[in-house]
Amino acid sequence: MADAKDIVVIGGGIIGLACAHYLSLDGRKVVLIDQDRIGAGASHGNCGLLFFSHLMPLCTPGVIAHHLRRIFRRDSPLYISPRPDWRRLAWLVRFAAHCTYAHLQTVMRARAAILKASALLYDELFASWDLPCELHRQGVLLVYRSAAAMAAYAATHRSLQRFGHGARFLPAKEAFRLEPALDDELAGAWFHPHDSHLRPDVLLASWKTLLQARGVEIVENCRLDDIRSHRGHIDTVVTSAGVWRPQAVVLATGAWTGPIARRFGIYLSLEAGKGYSLTMARPAAGPRRACYFHDASVVATPWESGLRLGGTMEFSGLNDTIEPQRMANLKTAAAGYLKTGLDGRVAEQWVGLRPVMADDLPVIDRVPGLPGLVIATGHGMMGLSMAPATGRIVADLVAARTPAVDATAFAITRTSRGSENRRSALRAAHPTRCPRG
Numbered sequence: 001m002a003d004a005k006d007i008v009v010i011g012g013g014i015i016g017l018a019c020a021h022y023l024s025l026d027g028r029k030v031v032l033i034d035q036d037r038i039g040a041g042a043s044h045g046n047c048g049l050l051f052f053s054h055l056m057p058l059c060t061p062g063v064i065a066h067h068l069r070r071i072f073r074r075d076s077p078l079y080i081s082p083r084p085d086w087r088r089l090a091w092l093v094r095f096a097a098h099c100t101y102a103h104l105q106t107v108m109r110a111r112a113a114i115l116k117a118s119a120l121l122y123d124e125l126f127a128s129w130d131l132p133c134e135l136h137r138q139g140v141l142l143v144y145r146s147a148a149a150m151a152a153y154a155a156t157h158r159s160l161q162r163f164g165h166g167a168r169f170l171p172a173k174e175a176f177r178l179e180p181a182l183d184d185e186l187a188g189a190w191f192h193p194h195d196s197h198l199r200p201d202v203l204l205a206s207w208k209t210l211l212q213a214r215g216v217e218i219v220e221n222c223r224l225d226d227i228r229s230h231r232g233h234i235d236t237v238v239t240s241a242g243v244w245r246p247q248a249v250v251l252a253t254g255a256w257t258g259p260i261a262r263r264f265g266i267y268l269s270l271e272a273g274k275g276y277s278l279t280m281a282r283p284a285a286g287p288r289r290a291c292y293f294h295d296a297s298v299v300a301t302p303w304e305s306g307l308r309l310g311g312t313m314e315f316s317g318l319n320d321t322i323e324p325q326r327m328a329n330l331k332t333a334a335a336g337y338l339k340t341g342l343d344g345r346v347a348e349q350w351v352g353l354r355p356v357m358a359d360d361l362p363v364i365d366r367v368p369g370l371p372g373l374v375i376a377t378g379h380g381m382m383g384l385s386m387a388p389a390t391g392r393i394v395a396d397l398v399a400a401r402t403p404a405v406d407a408t409a410f411a412i413t414r415t416s417r418g419s420e421n422r423r424s425a426l427r428a429a430h431p432t433r434c435p436r437g
Helices: 014-025 063-067 086-097 101-128 147-161 172-178 200-213 254-262 324-335 380-398 419-427
Strands: 007-010 030-033 078-080 140-144 168-171 188-192 217-219 224-230 233-239 242-244 248-251 270-280 290-293 298-303 306-315 346-357 363-367 370-377
Touching: 007 014, 014 030, 014 200, 014 248, 014 370, 014 380, 086 270, 101 380, 140 147, 140 172, 147 188, 168 172, 172 188, 200 217, 224 370, 233 248, 248 254, 248 380, 254 270, 254 346, 254 370, 270 324, 270 380, 298 324, 306 324, 306 346, 346 380, 363 380, 370 380
Parallel strands: 007 030, 007 248, 030 217, 078 306, 140 290, 233 370, 248 370
Antiparallel strands: 140 188, 168 188, 224 233, 233 242, 270 306, 270 346, 290 298, 298 306, 363 370
């Protein structure tokens, strides 16, 4: 039997939870479904940075030349599988086309707006609701071995200053005073004092509990079989757990959004960027602050309950295979920045697939011609930081309000093609498994 719900949110990661939260605050009856457990995807094992000052996209001018020599090496922080894949090749061509100074300014403006909104909304969330998550408002250190690379960040610092996100330059001695765990041979650091870190898996669990208390129905291990439309409106969502007839559907399915969107004639320039992390017991002499070890592209995040090392961006398709050497590289690279070794017991090794758009901006928009279908994906490495503002935008779109955050840069029309064949795609739609959020 069909179960009446106002909204079905598909995808139980941090973006799906945020969408369900703000929709429920609007008084909507929401069901949140995921093919796995809530938070089992890319949201679970990331490094937990609320990095509101991170305005620079992946597609910066010169990034391809910088990584070209090592991009196909498995020990590289940025790795692209050499296996032939025409869709990935098309994505890479579009990515390269966005590595311009003009696009850089567009991304920085758009990110500044959504991240500022998210920072304010996080403050409101933590003040209004019981969301334990091991939050630490201690800033983030960008740590350098190379003096030349540290000096080069001055240009980024000047760009960030225009948006109120400038960093503080710390020569080696000042960096050591702020973080005594750092190795004595480092060049120094840049410090972003207004950023924070938390434990994402704990946040996801507490937010899930809050949503259930607020009346959001959560259905885990739920396979999506079909999304049906009638006369240009979403009509029915068919799943292994039941059938819903919602007024709107939100696709917050991360790296798996592409295959679902193609069923509606929407071809997103979206690739899965695999990230690795390992979580260990917190070393007695380990770092006390979140650190980004710049030259190695590795993050170290300390909590009371452990230390997480994370990094890499691997483009090898929709797979969660762990490459042991890439996992081992995290520990080796991080140890090179610290005075003492990382000998804590490893509690978890993890990989997750980040949804990365070729222009490194998310898609948060209604699907043209199907106003009852909203897509929220493509946040790359910034999903945790952008989640509350994304949820607020989605709630505004569903309610046909002008979004409180300017969402112009996140329009689906900037990146998708195929609207002309959307109706034929809908007629030919076939069952699809519900992706992890």
